[in-house]
Amino acid sequence: CLTIGIPRETADRERRVALVPEVVRRLRTAGHEVVVEPGAGLAAGVSDAAFAAAGAALGDPWDADVVAKVSPPRDGEIARLRPGTILVGFLNPLGDPDGLAAVAATGATALAMERIPRISRAQSMDALSSQATIAGYRAVVVAALELPRLFPMFMTAAGTVPPAQVLVLGAGVAGLQAISTARRLGAVVTAFDVRSAVKEQVQSLGAKFFEVAGVGDAEAVGGYARELTAAEQEAQRAALAAQMARSDVIITTAQVPGRPAPTLVPADAVAAMKPGSVVVDLAAETGGNCALTRPGETVLTDNGVKVLGPLNLPSEMPEHASSLYARNVLALLELGFDFDDEVIRGACVVRDGAVV
Amino acid sequence: CLTIGIPRETADRERRVALVPEVVRRLRTAGHEVVVEPGAGLAAGVSDAAFAAAGAALGDPWDADVVAKVSPPRDGEIARLRPGTILVGFLNPLGDPDGLAAVAATGATALAMERIPRISRAQSMDALSSQATIAGYRAVVVAALELPRLFPMFMTAAGTVPPAQVLVLGAGVAGLQAISTARRLGAVVTAFDVRSAVKEQVQSLGAKFFEVAGVGDAEAVGGYARELTAAEQEAQRAALAAQMARSDVIITTAQVPGRPAPTLVPADAVAAMKPGSVVVDLAAETGGNCALTRPGETVLTDNGVKVLGPLNLPSEMPEHASSLYARNVLALLELGFDFDDEVIRGACVVRDGAVV
Numbered sequence: 001c002l003t004i005g006i007p008r009e010t011a012d013r014e015r016r017v018a019l020v021p022e023v024v025r026r027l028r029t030a031g032h033e034v035v036v037e038p039g040a041g042l043a044a045g046v047s048d049a050a051f052a053a054a055g056a057a058l059g060d061p062w063d064a065d066v067v068a069k070v071s072p073p074r075d076g077e078i079a080r081l082r083p084g085t086i087l088v089g090f091l092n093p094l095g096d097p098d099g100l101a102a103v104a105a106t107g108a109t110a111l112a113m114e115r116i117p118r119i120s121r122a123q124s125m126d127a128l129s130s131q132a133t134i135a136g137y138r139a140v141v142v143a144a145l146e147l148p149r150l151f152p153m154f155m156t157a158a159g160t161v162p163p164a165q166v167l168v169l170g171a172g173v174a175g176l177q178a179i180s181t182a183r184r185l186g187a188v189v190t191a192f193d194v195r196s197a198v199k200e201q202v203q204s205l206g207a208k209f210f211e212v213a214g215v216g217d218a219e220a221v222g223g224y225a226r227e228l229t230a231a232e233q234e235a236q237r238a239a240l241a242a243q244m245a246r247s248d249v250i251i252t253t254a255q256v257p258g259r260p261a262p263t264l265v266p267a268d269a270v271a272a273m274k275p276g277s278v279v280v281d282l283a284a285e286t287g288g289n290c291a292l293t294r295p296g297e298t299v300l301t302d303n304g305v306k307v308l309g310p311l312n313l314p315s316e317m318p319e320h321a322s323s324l325y326a327r328n329v330l331a332l333l334e335l336g337f338d339f340d341d342e343v344i345r346g347a348c349v350v351r352d353g354a355v356v
Numbered sequence: 357c358l359t360i361g362i363p364r365e366t367a368d369r370e371r372r373v374a375l376v377p378e379v380v381r382r383l384r385t386a387g388h389e390v391v392v393e394p395g396a397g398l399a400a401g402v403s404d405a406a407f408a409a410a411g412a413a414l415g416d417p418w419d420a421d422v423v424a425k426v427s428p429p430r431d432g433e434i435a436r437l438r439p440g441t442i443l444v445g446f447l448n449p450l451g452d453p454d455g456l457a458a459v460a461a462t463g464a465t466a467l468a469m470e471r472i473p474r475i476s477r478a479q480s481m482d483a484l485s486s487q488a489t490i491a492g493y494r495a496v497v498v499a500a501l502e503l504p505r506l507f508p509m510f511m512t513a514a515g516t517v518p519p520a521q522v523l524v525l526g527a528g529v530a531g532l533q534a535i536s537t538a539r540r541l542g543a544v545v546t547a548f549d550v551r552s553a554v555k556e557q558v559q560s561l562g563a564k565f566f567e568v569a570g571v572g573d574a575e576a577v578g579g580y581a582r583e584l585t586a587a588e589q590e591a592q593r594a595a596l597a598a599q600m601a602r603s604d605v606i607i608t609t610a611q612v613p614g615r616p617a618p619t620l621v622p623a624d625a626v627a628a629m630k631p632g633s634v635v636v637d638l639a640a641e642t643g644g645n646c647a648l649t650r651p652g653e654t655v656l657t658d659n660g661v662k663v664l665g666p667l668n669l670p671s672e673m674p675e676h677a678s679s680l681y682a683r684n685v686l687a688l689l690e691l692g693f694d695f696d697d698e699v700i701r702g703a704c705v706v707r708d709g710a711v712v
Contacts, residue, residue, distance in 0.1 A: 045504055045632040045660060123513035130512055137506060144497045148401055148675035152493075152540070156486055157479035158683035161676050184508070184540050276401040276675055304401060319504035319632050320517050327514035 003033040004068055004333065005061025008040040011071035013311055015043035015318035016325060018068035018089065021054035023326040027333065028055035037061045044318035068329050070322075072099055083107030083353065086337060088329060090114060090127070093349045094258025095286075103350050110350035113328065114257070117346040124331035125343065129173045130324035131314040136177030136253065138313045139280045140166075143249045144185060146306050148276040152186025163188050165246055168207070169264050169289060170253035171198040174282055178251045179207045190243060212239045240264075245272035252289035253282045265290035275304030284309030359389040360424055360689065361417025364396040367427035369667055371399035371674035372681060374424040374445065377410035379682040383689065384411035393417045400674035424685050426678075428455055439463030439709065442693060444685060446470060446483070449705045450614030451642075459706050466706035469684065470613070473702040480687035481699065485529045486680035487670040492533030492609070494669045495636045496522075499605045500541060502654075502662050504632040508542025519544050521602055524563070525620050525645060526609035527554040530638055534607045535563045546599060568595045596620075601628035608645035609638045621646035631660030640665030 004027060006019050017040050019027075024034045034056040038048050048058055061067060062080035069089035073081070081087060081103060091112040093100055103110050113127040123129075143166075144151050153163040166182040168175050171193040179202060182189045189207035199209040215232040228236065244250060244265060250273075255261050261283035270279065270292055281288045284295040292299050293309040300306055314321040338344055339351070348356055360383060362375050373396050375383075380390045390412040394404050404414055417423060418436035425445035429437070437443060437459060447468040449456055459466050469483040479485075499522075500507050509519040520543040524531050527549040535558060538545045545563035555565040571588040584592065600606055600621060606629075611617050617639035626635065626648055637644045640651040648655050649665040656662055670677040694700055695707070704712055 045630075047631070124515075126513065130514060133510065133512065134506065137508075141497065141500045145501050148673050150490065150493060150673065150676050152537075154489065154676075154680075156489065156680060156683075157482065158486060158680060158687055159480075161679065181508075181541075184542060185537075186540060274401075275403070317504050317506065320506050320510075323517065324510075324512060324514060327512075331514055 001031045001033070002066055002333070003035060003064040004066045005064030006034065006036045006040050006056075006068055007061045007077065008037045009043075009070055010074055010077065013315055014071045015315045016070040016322045017041045017044045017046060017318075018070050018322075018326060018329055019056075020044070020046060020323050020326045021050045021056075022323070023330045024051060024054040024056045026330060030334075032333075033057065033064075035059045035061050035064050041322075044322040046319075046322070066333070070325060072096060073103070075102070078102045078106060081106040081108040085109070086111065087350075088113070088332065091349060097355075100349055100355050104353050104355045107353040108350065109348065109352055111332070111344065111347040112349045113332075113347070115347045115349060116328075116332070117343055119342070122343045122346075125328045125335070127325050127328040130328055131321060132173040133177045134317050134321050134324070135282055135313040136174035136179075136251075137181045138317055139174070139178050139251050139253075139282055139310075140181040140185065140249075142308065142310065142313075143182075143251065143278045143280050146278045146308065147248060149248055150186075151182065164248040166190070166249045166251065167192070167210075167243055167247040168251045168253065169193075170255075171195075171202050172253060175251070175253040176201060176205065178253065178282075179205045182249070182251075183207060187249070190247075192240065192243075210240070210243060212236045241266075241269050241272065244269040247273065248277050250277075250279045250290075251282065252279070254289050255283045255286055260287040261289050263289060263291050265292075267291045270301055270305050270307065271303055273303070273305045277305045279305065279307045281307065281309045282313065285311055357387045357389070358422055358689070359391060359420040360422045361420030362390065362392045362396050362412075362424055363417045363433065364393045365399075365426055366430055366433065369671055370427045371671045372426045372678045373397045373400045373402060373674075374426050374678075374682060374685055375412075376400070376402060376679050376682045377406045377412075378679070379686045380407060380410040380412045382686060386690075388689075389413065389420075391415045391417050391420050397678075400678040402675075402678070422689070426681060428452060429459070431458070434458045434462060437462040437464040441465070442467065443706075444469070444688065447705060453711075456705055456711050460709050460711045463709040464706065465704065465708055467688070467700065467703040468705045469688075469703070471703045471705060472684075472688070473699055475698070478699045478702075481684045481691070483681050483684040486684055487677060488529040488609075489533045490673050490677050490680070491638055491669040492530035492535075492607075493537045494673055495530070495534050495607050495609075495638055495666075496537035496541065496605075498664065498666065498669075499538075499607065499634045499636050502634045502664065503604060505604055506542075507538065520604040522546070522605045522607065523548070523566075523599055523603040524607045524609065525549075526611075527551075527558050528609060531607070531609040532557060532561065534609065534638075535561045538605070538607075539563060543605070546603075548596065548599075566596065566599060568592045597622075597625050597628065600625040603629065604633050606633075606635045606646075607638065608635070610645050611639045611642055616643040617645050619645060619647050621648075623647045626657055626661050626663065627659055629659070629661045633661045635661065635663040637663065637665045638669065641667055 087110040154161040168191040192210035443466040510517040548566035
């Protein structure tokens with residue numbers, strides 16, 4: 001039996017909390033203790049009383065065996081870690097090696113949610129996916145709010161309004177959810193991904209998969225995609241630019257762990273969009289997929305296009321984001337801390353004071 | 357052949373414009389002249405150049421035979437009207453009799469879009485409906501943005517998130533569109549209307565029609581709904597309060613022309629809602645259907661519920677709102693100004709200097 005500590009998150013824009021009452025109840029039933037810092041759930045709509053009613057104690061979470069967080073700990077928090085404590089959370093291991101080294105210096109052990117292996121046994125712990133799902137959904141809601149047009153086709157007695165044209169770049173978890181949500185709202189959706197293997201998934205959601213005739217068709221050579229030729233790259237670039245100019249909304253989702261996001265939407269593509277159109281760049285945290293993105297801001301271009309670079313979108317739906325995250329943490333805790341287990345070994349980034 | 361003048365709207369929050377280039381083009385083809393005030397379309401994303409390209413002249417719109425507006429004219433605008441000019445627009449005839457009298461004093465004639473008879477021949481001119489459609493759609497988008505939860509049910513490897521519960525009060529044009537949009541986004545929707553005749557429409561959109569067993573069933577007596585007894589009213593009130601407490605989102609749409617909006621959501625019903633829940637009150641302009649609504653503001657209650665009282669929601673989607681409105685105006689212009697025609701006679705609120 002373990003004691004699990006839940007600090008109040010202190011990072012900018014972080015409204016999530018690592019456990020929610022429903023999950024606290026399940027941990028208590030399994031015999032664990034939970035200590036929640038007062039106010040930890042407030043931004044997610046969870047009162048101290050709700051945590052207490054679920055069986056949590058209110059107090060100092062940093063003395064616990066396991067400290068579960070959402071965002072990476074700040075310096076003041078790292079100083080609270082003790083030898084042997086197990087820290088669980090998003091730890092940005094590729095983007096913040098100094099942070100990891102500081103955690104290691106405390107003698108603690110740390111499991112990064114980003115490093116949970118993407119194997120089927122660990123799906124229930126996959127917090128990157130659960131949070132990306134929320135980001136993809138919210139990107140569409142934000143776009144629908146910003147667009148001066150309607151998403152669905154409207155047929156009225158005075159005439160018909162055509163449906164919005166939405167382009168989704170990158171069909172990972174966030175991209176697929178964005179496709180699904182934009183389709184639900186009635187938009188015509190086109191999606192592009194360098195991995196043509198996702199074509200069927202995209203189509204099953206009712207979207208068009210963006211392809212250029214003759215480009216990339218040879219991918220099956222040896223089972224691997226081949227690099228596009230220069231001529232093919234240019235043909236694809238030009239066709240994508242034309243698709244962007246036709247789009248009312250572009251949602252970009254292409255991130256590469258530990259590296260700056262690739263630029264997929266150049267400035268001239270934005271300049272060719274209609275006034276009022278909207279770009280939502282879900283890669284803003286790593287620099288953005290659009291050349292005009294300013295992380296955390298909304299850029300209004302000279303031609304009247306809004307380029308949004310939201311940071312931490314899941315945190316803007318903190319109740320369900322926390323609920324899903326807490327279930328990911330629960331699944332990890334239920335697995336136990338067997339460091340010979342493939343999942344725990346994969347997630348472990350600091351072990352007994354050393355970065356691994 | 358007429359000259360039609362399009363002023364730049366000056367009312368607070370008014371981003372719409374009474375004509376759009378597509379409609380200007382059709383008027384020009386029919387032989388009419390259109391004079392657009394410079395900047396009239398900017399807030400709706402329509403440049404002066406776009407109007408000019410469609411055949412409009414840029415200049416003083418107040419010398420035209422017909423002046424088409426969206427919002428009621430302000431004092432400075434009324435002073436620009438001349439004897440014989442025909443003013444067309446939302447004129448708030450029931451809410452602003454002084455405004456109408458001032459229009460009459462100029463010797464102008466005025467047609468109120470609110471007064472277009474709701475007969476099938478005039479459907480294409482029904483701007484109240486076209487704008488209510490947009491308001492209903494946008495109310496749901498705003499609610500989805502404010503809610504810290506997701507609208508659709510999410511099934512993830514870590515567990516399931518239930519769909520949002522949405523309650524729509526009033527199943528007119530705005531309410532039906534809100535129902536439809538919330539259903540699209542995956543919510544479970546319940547709708548209430550005192551007119552049980554709309555039950556089938558509500559159900560055809562996939563929503564539940566709120567009814568209390570035994571209440572109102574006797575409506576068919578003599579073909580008229582009978583007044584509910586005191587006991588029935590209390591049973592309905594209590595059942596509605598329970599439904600409100602279960603709701604993540606309440607959207608209210610009950611307006612009575614020329615009278616304050618009825619209070620449908622009392623303060624204690626909001627107090628019983630879960631933290632994070634959202635009320636969007638589409639009747640805010642006439643005082644609101646929720647006791648806590650403050651027109652134009654968002655009220656955050658002690659129990660963490662947001663009560664939004666948006667004003668002029670269609671204006672927040674100015675491109676499509678203007679596009680639909682312009683087609684309504686076009687249909688009216690195409691009818692011509694035959695004051696013996698039922699539609700023109702119905703819409704006419706000022707004739708040659710007299711309020712009618």
